[in-house]
Amino acid sequence: MENQPETCKNCENQFEKTFKFCPHCGQQSKEDLTVGLLFYNTISNYFSFDARFFKSFLPLLFKPGYLSEKFIEGKRLMYLHPAQLYLFVSVVFFFLLSITVVRKQVQDFDTALKKTFEKPLVSDSTKIKAQQVLDSVNLDDILLPLKKEGVLEMKEAEIKTLDSIIKNSVNNTKNINTTFDFDEKKVDSLIAIEASNKDIYKAMGMTDDASFIKKKYYEQSLKFYKQRNGGQILQAVYDTIPISLFILLPIFAFILKVLFYKRGSYSHHLVFSFYFFSFLFTVFSLILIANYFWSIPNWIDWGLVLFTFFYLLIAVKRFYRQGWFWSFFKTGLATFTYFTLVIPIAIVLLMLSSFLFY
Numbered sequence: 001m002e003n004q005p006e007t008c009k010n011c012e013n014q015f016e017k018t019f020k021f022c023p024h025c026g027q028q029s030k031e032d033l034t035v036g037l038l039f040y041n042t043i044s045n046y047f048s049f050d051a052r053f054f055k056s057f058l059p060l061l062f063k064p065g066y067l068s069e070k071f072i073e074g075k076r077l078m079y080l081h082p083a084q085l086y087l088f089v090s091v092v093f094f095f096l097l098s099i100t101v102v103r104k105q106v107q108d109f110d111t112a113l114k115k116t117f118e119k120p121l122v123s124d125s126t127k128i129k130a131q132q133v134l135d136s137v138n139l140d141d142i143l144l145p146l147k148k149e150g151v152l153e154m155k156e157a158e159i160k161t162l163d164s165i166i167k168n169s170v171n172n173t174k175n176i177n178t179t180f181d182f183d184e185k186k187v188d189s190l191i192a193i194e195a196s197n198k199d200i201y202k203a204m205g206m207t208d209d210a211s212f213i214k215k216k217y218y219e220q221s222l223k224f225y226k227q228r229n230g231g232q233i234l235q236a237v238y239d240t241i242p243i244s245l246f247i248l249l250p251i252f253a254f255i256l257k258v259l260f261y262k263r264g265s266y267s268h269h270l271v272f273s274f275y276f277f278s279f280l281f282t283v284f285s286l287i288l289i290a291n292y293f294w295s296i297p298n299w300i301d302w303g304l305v306l307f308t309f310f311y312l313l314i315a316v317k318r319f320y321r322q323g324w325f326w327s328f329f330k331t332g333l334a335t336f337t338y339f340t341l342v343i344p345i346a347i348v349l350l351m352l353s354s355f356l357f358y
Contacts, residue, residue, distance in 0.1 A: 064315035082274030
């Protein structure tokens, strides 16, 4: 009696019952769904967390430029794809960053900002005392003796006028705002009577012909003024960093393309950048884990950060096959350009976009 054929549950094609895997789609013929299997399939499908990850991890840490070199040579199934490795490592890094650093910094920043708003830099009692002292002192009593001694060449009328100007100026500064660049009392009164945002924006200084960016700025400023919650802005900055880095990575590859324009197409430099940024996130993840469990001295942390430059130097020499001098020169130039030009501009845009869209 012949064996009855097995029907694949995935592609519904038939195959011999003795087969462990479907020859048409590759799915395992008999596979009980368990929590462990579900977790493994999720990680495997989205992050390719399989044997290739372990084959790629040690070379990534201890063989600079090795994975990039092998991927360009055509060994693309033996090791993890550069974009997949970057995605997996970056997700782990930002998860660790959020639970070890970001949450505490957001709370501390929010608390400190609220204390600043609640406690003025100069208390009302101090202002009253200063005004009382100023009222009790006449500029005539100080300057007239100097005039009689010939030290000061001013007329008595000029001295009295100066005294009047100083006192009037101090009196007029009692209600000057030291926190925002608009009349807070007027804005508070409009908020209290539930005036429209358009009226409040005008009280804050927005003109009718304001551009979209200016309108958005006043909208977010009013939102910030009402909530007094700076932690949301800081959280928005951290939330935007992963996307920003994914945009900045191709820029780093472009810098390498300019410096090594004869060493392959832009895609080659992009592969190199993906693996190098994966290494950076791996090192930073290890630093976060170590500092979470132990109190690591700062000099060790900074030493590891400095080590990433020498890792890049060795990787550049190996991948681009140039001498030590040119490798050091171009590595230093690429690093200097990236951190002095690209990163500062990115930080400004990041903070601006975080404030406008938090």
